[in-house]
Amino acid sequence: MTGAAHAPALEARGLRRRLGITDAVAGLDLTVRPGELYGLVGPDGAGKTTALRLLVGLLVPDAGEARVDGVSVMSGGPALREALGYMPQQFSLYGDLSVAENMRFFADLFGLAPAIFRQREAELMQLTRLDRFRDRRASALSGGMYKKLALSCALLHRPRVLVLDEPTNGVDPVSRRELWDLLYQLVDEGLAVLLATPYMDEAARCHRVGLMYAGKLLAEDTPAALVKGFDDVTWLVHLSDAADPGARDAAEARLRERPEVRALSPQGGGLRVVVDRAGDAEFRRYFAAADAHWRLSPVAPDFEDVFLRLVTHAS
């Protein structure tokens, strides 16, 4: 097992899986190293959940392989399960069991000795501030508290690889921040974390990001490098009659028709527009002649622009 030290903690090689008539995952390669926080980002239906399930061995791939510490997840027994911590997207604990009972149950399944369990339970309860809710049924927890409990259950056995499917979905901003602090702390301790999220702002907080769309990675890099490699121009279109939703829809429809417009999304009272660099001069000419109610101001491209541009290009 000398190779194990150099092997990535989590690895996907040519993963494919068809669900019904959809190629939910259509050829996925990625690696997550120990101490790395990898974000799989994409809109709903991109195939993130399917990819994560393939990676933890809950789905059998049609092709390719998923590995944990260099071992195929399909061949791995209990040792592999102990290396992995997984938190599904949906509610997946027992709603009629209390916080403490859920934790105890998963600790038993992972074979934790009682003394070790008590120590880790206390640690996690304190870290997540769940101790006040020890005896509350899981179904009666708020979204944020529930996610913290699910995370605690996935962490009890000290996995080396943590796989989280939309961990902040349905979580209030304060709890969200706390969850992220917790994640950074875990990653600093050497855990490999793979998380799926539809939120671009969250993706920007990861060490590395894979942009997923229609079952494939469109791009993969650090968030900074992805933004840096962005070669288009981003404008913000202010609409003085923005209060009228009809006016915005009309503006959006007209701008979409322009060949140099690569992506378009609402922002505040206006529209954020990504324009092809080669067509930028043409766009400004068109704009000057277009509508007295519109005003144009330049903005720095961000991560979301990169993603929208790539998705438009792919589809």
Added chain:
Amino acid sequence: MSPFLRRTRAMALKEFRHMARDPQVVLLALAMPLVLILVFGYGVSFDVEHVPLAVVDQDRTAESRAFARAFSAAGTFDVVATPDDPRAVEPLFRQSLARAALIIPEGFTRARARGEAATAQMLVDGSDNATATIALGYGDAIGLTLAQAELPRGLSAPLEARVRTMFNPSLRSAVFIVPGLIVLVLVIVSVMLTALTVAREYEQGSMEQLFSTPVGRLEIILGKLAPYFLLGLVQVLLVLVVGVTLFDVPLRGSVGLIFLAASIFLLGELTYGLVISIITRSQMVAAQIAAISTFLPALILSDFIFPIDNMPPPLRFVSSLLPPRYLVHALRSIMLRGNGLETIVSDLLPMAGFFAVMLLIATRRFRRTVA
């Protein structure tokens, strides 16, 4: 404790909590046996009483009148009409005024006095099959009793009843029903509950979490069986207690043996419920399959109500593949005849075989995947 036992125990404890925190389930499980035994014991009693009887006494002697009285004395028959002409019987049947008729021909007493066989005729409305069969049986028995009572005097020849049935009228039906009822109660409640449990985990998403732990399929299955197994045994106890106290059901054999037989049956049926759950992964579908596929065999193919001996060979064959008839047979054998282990081994083995097959299918078909 070995990891296997530890995980199985954790599963069992969790499952027990689900059960205990769902009061409706517990209530249903405990009320069901009570309701069923009361309904079957009192309501749909197979004991036939107060059958309206028409008596046509063409002999008109003291002896023939005594004979007719013997029929109405037992409470089985109520004399509702005494026409002179046997032809009046059919209209009475048609209007449902009478269900049975006793026709004592002229010369009945004279024949007996001469030591010849005296024949009275019993007519029964065959449209109500169960009552008819039983009424005939009673009539037969009353006639025989009367004859036997007179035999020691050596004066008269035995009376002859025209129709003989296999039914033993001295046997109270609650006695006969309790074993079948135990089977019915166990399949209705217990199989339904286990059929829901695995499907529920798939539907509620917890299976995804469960499969990401080292817990094995056999551990999940055994853990899920445990609480419902105990619940089933409580149900058996309930039926037995009510049967014995309220209906004087005899307990001639060993109670331990009753529970041994019920346990083997329960394990097989509960695991069958899990198989349904594992294959369908849907509570709705599992509940329907469980209800149909266990209730009907338990009711029809168990020898509970319909004698297996009278069934066409294909049905008889099907019944031999399913556990209910073996438990009914074993329980009757233990409770009513006081038989021991050696006579019920032939019932226990097929039930154990069913359990083994179900356990094999359950573990084989149980995939650690979610789609």
